[in-house]
Amino acid sequence: MLLRLRCQAPDLETQIVPGVSFNLLNQVEAGNIDLAVVIKPDFVLTKDLYSEPLLREPFVLVAPPDMAGDDPLALLRDAPFIRYDRTSFGGRRVSQFLRQQRLTPKIALEIDEIDAIVRMVEHNLAVALAGQWRERADHVRIVPLGESLTFYRELIVVMRYS
Structure with missing residues:
Protein backbone atom coordinates (compact mmCIF):
# COMPACT_ATOMS: atom_id res chain seq x y z
CA MET A 1 0.00 0.00 0.00
CA ARG A 56 -13.20 -6.87 7.54
CA GLU A 57 -11.52 -9.79 9.25
CA PRO A 58 -13.15 -12.59 11.23
CA PHE A 59 -11.90 -13.39 14.70
CA VAL A 60 -10.62 -16.92 15.25
CA LEU A 61 -9.30 -18.81 18.23
CA VAL A 62 -5.52 -19.00 18.17
CA ALA A 63 -4.19 -22.00 20.08
CA PRO A 64 -0.79 -23.58 20.69
CA PRO A 65 -0.11 -26.20 17.99
CA ASP A 66 -0.08 -29.14 20.41
CA MET A 67 -3.25 -28.19 22.32
CA ALA A 68 -5.96 -30.81 21.85
CA GLY A 69 -9.54 -29.95 20.95
CA ASP A 70 -11.41 -28.22 18.15
CA ASP A 71 -14.35 -26.76 20.07
CA PRO A 72 -13.51 -23.05 20.44
CA LEU A 73 -15.97 -22.52 23.30
CA ALA A 74 -14.56 -25.47 25.27
CA LEU A 75 -11.01 -24.22 24.71
CA LEU A 76 -12.01 -20.74 25.89
CA ARG A 77 -13.68 -22.24 28.96
CA ASP A 78 -10.86 -24.60 29.91
CA ALA A 79 -7.54 -23.12 28.76
CA PRO A 80 -5.77 -20.03 30.07
CA PHE A 81 -6.69 -17.00 27.96
CA ILE A 82 -4.71 -14.02 26.69
CA ARG A 83 -7.19 -11.19 26.58
CA TYR A 84 -7.10 -8.51 23.91
CA ASP A 85 -7.11 -5.25 25.94
CA ARG A 86 -10.74 -4.63 26.82
CA THR A 87 -10.33 -0.84 26.50
CA SER A 88 -9.31 -1.09 22.83
CA PHE A 89 -11.90 -1.19 20.04
CA GLY A 90 -10.95 -4.76 19.07
CA GLY A 91 -10.86 -5.79 22.72
CA ARG A 92 -14.40 -4.48 23.15
CA ARG A 93 -15.53 -6.81 20.35
CA VAL A 94 -13.89 -9.71 22.22
CA SER A 95 -15.59 -8.66 25.47
CA GLN A 96 -18.96 -8.51 23.72
CA PHE A 97 -18.41 -12.01 22.29
CA LEU A 98 -17.43 -13.44 25.70
CA ARG A 99 -20.54 -11.87 27.31
CA GLN A 100 -22.83 -13.21 24.56
CA GLN A 101 -21.40 -16.70 25.00
CA ARG A 102 -21.50 -16.39 28.81
CA LEU A 103 -17.81 -17.22 29.02
CA THR A 104 -15.47 -16.14 31.79
CA PRO A 105 -12.10 -17.50 30.70
CA LYS A 106 -9.12 -17.76 33.04
CA ILE A 107 -7.15 -14.63 32.13
CA ALA A 108 -3.42 -15.30 31.92
CA LEU A 109 -2.60 -11.84 30.57
CA GLU A 110 -4.25 -8.77 29.04
CA ILE A 111 -2.44 -6.83 26.33
CA ASP A 112 -3.25 -4.58 23.35
CA GLU A 113 -0.56 -5.84 20.97
CA ILE A 114 -1.92 -8.59 18.69
CA ASP A 115 1.52 -9.67 17.45
CA ALA A 116 2.64 -10.15 21.07
CA ILE A 117 -0.54 -12.10 21.84
CA VAL A 118 0.09 -14.50 18.95
CA ARG A 119 3.75 -14.83 19.95
CA MET A 120 2.72 -15.80 23.50
CA VAL A 121 0.29 -18.38 22.13
CA GLU A 122 3.19 -19.74 20.02
CA HIS A 123 5.07 -20.31 23.28
CA ASN A 124 2.16 -22.25 24.83
CA LEU A 125 1.15 -19.58 27.37
CA ALA A 126 -2.57 -19.65 26.53
CA VAL A 127 -5.23 -19.36 23.82
CA ALA A 128 -6.47 -16.06 22.38
CA LEU A 129 -9.01 -14.53 20.05
CA ALA A 130 -7.41 -12.67 17.13
CA GLY A 131 -8.12 -11.63 13.56
CA GLN A 132 -7.95 -14.27 10.82
CA TRP A 133 -5.03 -12.60 9.03
CA ARG A 134 -2.83 -13.83 11.87
CA GLU A 135 -2.68 -17.18 10.08
CA ARG A 136 0.82 -16.28 8.90
CA ALA A 137 2.14 -17.44 12.26
CA ASP A 138 3.49 -20.92 11.51
CA HIS A 139 3.63 -22.09 15.10
CA VAL A 140 0.01 -21.66 16.18
CA ARG A 141 -3.18 -23.50 15.40
CA ILE A 142 -6.15 -21.54 14.00
CA VAL A 143 -9.56 -22.76 15.23
CA PRO A 144 -12.45 -21.12 13.36
CA LEU A 145 -15.32 -20.04 15.59
CA GLY A 146 -17.90 -21.41 13.18
CA GLU A 147 -20.54 -19.66 11.14
CA SER A 148 -22.93 -18.98 14.02
CA LEU A 149 -20.26 -17.64 16.41
CA THR A 150 -17.95 -15.69 14.09
CA PHE A 151 -17.59 -11.99 14.80
CA TYR A 152 -15.48 -9.42 13.02
CA ARG A 153 -13.25 -6.45 13.43
Whole structure:
Protein backbone atom coordinates (compact mmCIF):
# COMPACT_ATOMS: atom_id res chain seq x y z
CA MET A 1 0.00 0.00 0.00
CA LEU A 2 2.84 2.41 0.84
CA LEU A 3 4.57 1.60 -2.45
CA ARG A 4 1.39 2.38 -4.42
CA LEU A 5 0.95 5.59 -2.44
CA ARG A 6 4.54 6.60 -3.19
CA CYS A 7 4.05 5.93 -6.92
CA GLN A 8 0.77 7.86 -7.09
CA ALA A 9 1.91 10.80 -4.93
CA PRO A 10 5.72 10.97 -5.02
CA ASP A 11 5.84 14.38 -3.30
CA LEU A 12 3.68 13.32 -0.38
CA GLU A 13 5.52 13.29 2.94
CA THR A 14 4.59 10.15 4.84
CA GLN A 15 5.15 9.50 8.52
CA ILE A 16 3.90 6.35 10.21
CA VAL A 17 2.67 6.99 13.74
CA PRO A 18 1.93 3.81 15.73
CA GLY A 19 -0.70 3.88 18.42
CA VAL A 20 -3.97 2.48 19.65
CA SER A 21 -7.04 3.26 17.58
CA PHE A 22 -8.66 5.57 20.13
CA ASN A 23 -5.56 7.78 20.38
CA LEU A 24 -5.07 7.87 16.62
CA LEU A 25 -8.72 8.80 16.15
CA ASN A 26 -8.30 11.69 18.59
CA GLN A 27 -5.17 12.86 16.76
CA VAL A 28 -7.04 12.94 13.44
CA GLU A 29 -9.93 14.82 15.04
CA ALA A 30 -7.51 17.37 16.56
CA GLY A 31 -5.80 17.84 13.18
CA ASN A 32 -2.44 16.52 14.42
CA ILE A 33 -2.37 13.83 11.74
CA ASP A 34 -4.14 13.76 8.38
CA LEU A 35 -5.48 10.21 8.45
CA ALA A 36 -5.34 7.02 10.43
CA VAL A 37 -5.99 3.36 9.83
CA VAL A 38 -7.89 2.17 12.90
CA ILE A 39 -10.20 -0.53 14.10
CA LYS A 40 -13.76 0.69 13.61
CA PRO A 41 -15.06 1.97 16.95
CA ASP A 42 -18.33 0.84 18.47
CA PHE A 43 -19.63 4.43 18.44
CA VAL A 44 -20.55 6.88 15.69
CA LEU A 45 -17.73 9.13 14.54
CA THR A 46 -18.14 12.88 14.96
CA LYS A 47 -19.56 14.81 12.02
CA ASP A 48 -16.10 16.27 11.27
CA LEU A 49 -14.66 12.84 10.46
CA TYR A 50 -15.00 10.78 7.32
CA SER A 51 -14.23 7.07 7.11
CA GLU A 52 -13.85 4.41 4.45
CA PRO A 53 -13.81 0.66 5.13
CA LEU A 54 -10.55 -1.13 4.31
CA LEU A 55 -10.80 -4.66 5.63
CA ARG A 56 -13.20 -6.87 7.54
CA GLU A 57 -11.52 -9.79 9.25
CA PRO A 58 -13.15 -12.59 11.23
CA PHE A 59 -11.90 -13.39 14.70
CA VAL A 60 -10.62 -16.92 15.25
CA LEU A 61 -9.30 -18.81 18.23
CA VAL A 62 -5.52 -19.00 18.17
CA ALA A 63 -4.19 -22.00 20.08
CA PRO A 64 -0.79 -23.58 20.69
CA PRO A 65 -0.11 -26.20 17.99
CA ASP A 66 -0.08 -29.14 20.41
CA MET A 67 -3.25 -28.19 22.32
CA ALA A 68 -5.96 -30.81 21.85
CA GLY A 69 -9.54 -29.95 20.95
CA ASP A 70 -11.41 -28.22 18.15
CA ASP A 71 -14.35 -26.76 20.07
CA PRO A 72 -13.51 -23.05 20.44
CA LEU A 73 -15.97 -22.52 23.30
CA ALA A 74 -14.56 -25.47 25.27
CA LEU A 75 -11.01 -24.22 24.71
CA LEU A 76 -12.01 -20.74 25.89
CA ARG A 77 -13.68 -22.24 28.96
CA ASP A 78 -10.86 -24.60 29.91
CA ALA A 79 -7.54 -23.12 28.76
CA PRO A 80 -5.77 -20.03 30.07
CA PHE A 81 -6.69 -17.00 27.96
CA ILE A 82 -4.71 -14.02 26.69
CA ARG A 83 -7.19 -11.19 26.58
CA TYR A 84 -7.10 -8.51 23.91
CA ASP A 85 -7.11 -5.25 25.94
CA ARG A 86 -10.74 -4.63 26.82
CA THR A 87 -10.33 -0.84 26.50
CA SER A 88 -9.31 -1.09 22.83
CA PHE A 89 -11.90 -1.19 20.04
CA GLY A 90 -10.95 -4.76 19.07
CA GLY A 91 -10.86 -5.79 22.72
CA ARG A 92 -14.40 -4.48 23.15
CA ARG A 93 -15.53 -6.81 20.35
CA VAL A 94 -13.89 -9.71 22.22
CA SER A 95 -15.59 -8.66 25.47
CA GLN A 96 -18.96 -8.51 23.72
CA PHE A 97 -18.41 -12.01 22.29
CA LEU A 98 -17.43 -13.44 25.70
CA ARG A 99 -20.54 -11.87 27.31
CA GLN A 100 -22.83 -13.21 24.56
CA GLN A 101 -21.40 -16.70 25.00
CA ARG A 102 -21.50 -16.39 28.81
CA LEU A 103 -17.81 -17.22 29.02
CA THR A 104 -15.47 -16.14 31.79
CA PRO A 105 -12.10 -17.50 30.70
CA LYS A 106 -9.12 -17.76 33.04
CA ILE A 107 -7.15 -14.63 32.13
CA ALA A 108 -3.42 -15.30 31.92
CA LEU A 109 -2.60 -11.84 30.57
CA GLU A 110 -4.25 -8.77 29.04
CA ILE A 111 -2.44 -6.83 26.33
CA ASP A 112 -3.25 -4.58 23.35
CA GLU A 113 -0.56 -5.84 20.97
CA ILE A 114 -1.92 -8.59 18.69
CA ASP A 115 1.52 -9.67 17.45
CA ALA A 116 2.64 -10.15 21.07
CA ILE A 117 -0.54 -12.10 21.84
CA VAL A 118 0.09 -14.50 18.95
CA ARG A 119 3.75 -14.83 19.95
CA MET A 120 2.72 -15.80 23.50
CA VAL A 121 0.29 -18.38 22.13
CA GLU A 122 3.19 -19.74 20.02
CA HIS A 123 5.07 -20.31 23.28
CA ASN A 124 2.16 -22.25 24.83
CA LEU A 125 1.15 -19.58 27.37
CA ALA A 126 -2.57 -19.65 26.53
CA VAL A 127 -5.23 -19.36 23.82
CA ALA A 128 -6.47 -16.06 22.38
CA LEU A 129 -9.01 -14.53 20.05
CA ALA A 130 -7.41 -12.67 17.13
CA GLY A 131 -8.12 -11.63 13.56
CA GLN A 132 -7.95 -14.27 10.82
CA TRP A 133 -5.03 -12.60 9.03
CA ARG A 134 -2.83 -13.83 11.87
CA GLU A 135 -2.68 -17.18 10.08
CA ARG A 136 0.82 -16.28 8.90
CA ALA A 137 2.14 -17.44 12.26
CA ASP A 138 3.49 -20.92 11.51
CA HIS A 139 3.63 -22.09 15.10
CA VAL A 140 0.01 -21.66 16.18
CA ARG A 141 -3.18 -23.50 15.40
CA ILE A 142 -6.15 -21.54 14.00
CA VAL A 143 -9.56 -22.76 15.23
CA PRO A 144 -12.45 -21.12 13.36
CA LEU A 145 -15.32 -20.04 15.59
CA GLY A 146 -17.90 -21.41 13.18
CA GLU A 147 -20.54 -19.66 11.14
CA SER A 148 -22.93 -18.98 14.02
CA LEU A 149 -20.26 -17.64 16.41
CA THR A 150 -17.95 -15.69 14.09
CA PHE A 151 -17.59 -11.99 14.80
CA TYR A 152 -15.48 -9.42 13.02
CA ARG A 153 -13.25 -6.45 13.43
CA GLU A 154 -13.23 -3.85 10.71
CA LEU A 155 -10.28 -1.70 9.75
CA ILE A 156 -11.17 1.75 8.42
CA VAL A 157 -9.27 4.77 7.23
CA VAL A 158 -10.38 7.95 9.00
CA MET A 159 -9.73 11.57 8.02
CA ARG A 160 -11.23 14.98 8.58
CA TYR A 161 -13.72 16.23 5.99
CA SER A 162 -11.73 19.45 5.77
